[in-house]
Amino acid sequence: MDWDKLRIFHAVADAGSLTHAGDVLHLSQSAVSRQIRSLEESLNTTLFHRHARGLILTEQGELLFDATHSMHKRVEAATARIRDSEEEVFGQLRVTTTFGFGALWLAPRLTKLYEKYPELNIDLMLEERVLDLPMREADVAIRMKEPSQADLIRKRLMGIRMRLYASPEYLASRGTPQSMEEMRDHRLICQNTRSAQVSAGMQLIQELMTFDIHSTLTVNNYFGVLQGVISNLGIGVLPDYIIEDFPNIVRVLPEVESIEVPVFLAYPEELRQSKRVAAFRDFVQEEIIAHRRSLRAMGAE
Template identity: 80%
Template structure:
C-alpha cells in the first residue's frame, strides 16, 4: 500500500475536508482528491461519503483511519526517540528498581531531576521482579546485583549494607542492646522470609532469628519496615542509606551488619546515545556523590 496515499488519506480524514488537508500538506485540492480516489480504487472501497458540508468516513474509511492513526503515533514516537538522542531531554523514561530503593532513596530525590528536566516523564516501576531490559520492559534499571542479561551497559553505583535501626523514643523506653544476644528482648522488624529480597539481608535476618526473638513484625518491603521502626515498634533491619533522609533513626549495634550489596545501573546497548538515559544516569551518580558527602559530614562513613 502506497504510504504517500495513506498519509494524504489520514490528513483528509483528520481534517474532514479536501481543502483543509491540502493546506496542511501544501497540495492543491485536486491533487489531494486524485490521491484519495486512487487509494479507493486500489482498495476497491469507498472511504468517504461526500456531501456539501464536507467528508464523512465510511465504515471502511473508519477502519483505515484507525490504522493510520496508530501508524502516525508510532512514527511520532520513533521521531521523538531519534530527536531525544541528539537534542533536549524530554519524553517518557521507564525506570525499574526495587520497592525499597525506589521508595526510600530514589523517589525523594526526583524533584531535583524534574527541576532540571521539566519535560521528562518518568514512569517509576517498583518491583522485586527483574524486568527484561533488552525486551524493553523498561528503559533503565537500578538493581541490587550485577545484571546477567546480555547486551546491557552496566555501571556499579555503590554498595549497600543492611543494618539495625531503632527510633530514639523506642530505645529510651526499652533500652539499647549492647550485645547481639540482647536482641531477644526486643521486637525485630524485618522483611518477610518469603518475600523477594537480597541474599545478604535475608542471611542477616536468619542469623538474628537464631537468638529466640520474643516478638517480631515482618513486612514484604523495606518501606513497611521503616514505618514500623519510626513508629517505635522495635528494632528494624534496614539499608544503611536511610541514615541520611531519616536522621532521627539510631544505628543499633553498629558491628552487626550484612555483607555488601552491590547497586548497579543498567540499560540496553541500543539506548547508549539516549539523552534521557544520560540525564538520568548523571543525576543518579551526582546524588550518590552528594549522599556519600553527607554521610561523611555525619561521621557515618
C-alpha cells in the first residue's frame, strides 16, 4: 500500500477536512482529494462520509485510521530519536502529569529549565487520565503510582502525603481544632468524591466525613482546594508538596495524614538516549532534592 496515500489519508481523518489537511501537508485541496479517491479505489471501499460540515470516517475508515495512527506515533518516536542531538537539547518534549502536581509544583519551576535550555519546547499535558507512553501519547510522565507497563523506564522521585491545612486568618477567626471530632465545627475543603484522585486522598476524606462535618466545599482539583484555603474558607485536604511555595499555610492536626503516595517519573525504553528526556529527568531530580532540603529547613517533613 502506498505510504504517501496513507499519510494523506491520516492527515484528512485527523483534520476532518480536505482543506485543513491540505494546509498541513502544503497540498492543494484537489491534490488531496485525488489521493483519497485513489486510495478508496485501490481498497475498493469508501473511507469517508462527505457532508457540508466536513468529513466523517466510515467503519472501514475507522479501521484504517487506527492503523495509520499507530504508524504515525511510531514514526514520530523514530524522528524524535534521530533528531536528538548528541550535545544540544532542543525541540518539543511532551510531559504529562496530574493537574495538581503540574499546576502547583512543576509549572512554577520550569523557568530554571528554560533558562538552561532555551530551545526546548515543553508541551505540558495536565490530566488525571494515564496517557499511553509506548504509543507516544506523551514522552515523559510523572505519575502518582508506579507504572505497570514493562517497556517503560521508571524512577521513584519521592513520596507525598495528603494533610490538613488552613490559613492563619481562618484559624484566628474560627479556632484550631485539637482533634478529629472538633473538625465538625469547621468547613472542610476537599476534592469531591467523583473526581479522579489518588486513593490515599479519598480514604482520608472518607475518614474525615465520618465525624459528621456540617459544612463542606468540594472541588474537582487541588488547585481549587488551595484557592479555598488561602481565601480563608476552611480547612483543606492538600498534598504536602505545596507547602514550600505557600509557607504561610498552617498544618492542622499534624498527626492526621494519608498513607504515602509514591511519585514516579517514566518514559519509553526507546527514548533512553534522548537528550531532551535526560535534561528534563535531571532537572526534576535536582528540583526534588532542593524541595526536600527546603522542607527540612521549614521542619515540614
